[in-house]
Amino acid sequence: MPGDIVVAALGGTIASARPSAGGVAPSLTAQDLIDAVPGLPSNVEALSFRSLPGSSVTVPDLMALHRLLSERFAAGAAGAVVTQGTDTIEESAYALDLVHRGPQPIVVTGAMRNPMLAGPDGPANLLGAVTVAGSLSDVGCVVVFADEIHPAARVRKTHSTGIATFVSVDGGPLGYLVEGAPVVVNPRASRHTLPRPSALPNVGIYPASLGDDGSALAAMATVLDGVVIAGFGVGHVPSGWTPLIDSLCARMPVVLATRTGSGPVLHRTYGYPGSESDLQRRGAVPAGFLHPYKARLLLQFALAAGASSAQIRAAFGVAGQVSSTERWPFL
Ligand code: ASP
Helix, strand or coil: CCCCEEEEEEECHHHEECCCCCCCEECCCHHHHHHCCCCCCCCEEEEEEEEECHHHCCHHHHHHHHHHHHHHHHCCCCEEEEECCHHHHHHHHHHHHHHCCCCCCEEEECCCCCCCCCCCCHHHHHHHHHHHHCCCCCCCEEEEECCEEEECCCEEECCCCCCCCEEECCCCCCEEEECCEEEECCCCCCCCCCCCCCCCCCEEEEECCCCCCCHHHHHHHCCCCEEEEEEECCCECCHHHHHHHHHHHHHCCEEEEECCCCCCCCCCCCCCCCCHHHHHHCCCEECCCCCHHHHHHHHHHHHHCCCCHHHHHHHHHHHCCCCCCCCCCCC
């Protein structure tokens, strides 16, 4: 019988131990993680799904996990917790959010301090995540970390070692855990989902950087089906890139995001070659508030769903939260 809350372990620091000489590595099972939490409700099912560092988790891993969780939900599970390496939580949570349609929450968590260290944060994060998975509904996928509840579309890992590393840029957290109970202060307005992709197109991210002549982008694009450009500021690239942008836009979707880490790509403020308005006139699709890592996943999933250029543009208008006229183009 499935438990009410499924705890699926994928590895990461939260599940790491020191098996021999050398550094820690993922090795603990889902049951080990559950056993380390005082006060965890008894209605949890342990599911050891992978034992990987966050850096080696793939989208196919996540889609296989989502298939399995969907079966558990159909059998009556009320929610799920996914424990994994924090290195890729901001992407894996968004990938799960893009395909999860049900009312049951999927809550991703992990730890910054491994269980060998003083004050490991994994047990408290797991307790918080199970609490949220058993309490909220219709929130899609959220990240619970350090007593904060973050929406998958906004959450970012912002510090390489700090335990308060997860931050919801451009809008703040969905809510908080207060005295052990979730309090939602910023409810989710809408959810946008696509079919689970079976084959994944190759989509890359390329950041603009000072004085770059674009030759590395041109070389990289030869193996891509789509590209996200993380532009300077509100969406700018060096003016010398404009012929390359023209040729890329003729061959594949080109999404324009910002490399700054927060704030939107603009549309009509600057008017020189390589500016945001110039690039969009050439065919680049603005990502709005969507971070380049998340924009890459959305473009990958949209291409996998066979989306037209107009559908890709509409999807970014909605997901990027800058278009009031576009509608989500997928069923
Ligand atoms: N530092 C990472 C973590 O917090 C390592 C990983 O992503 O596996 O889990």
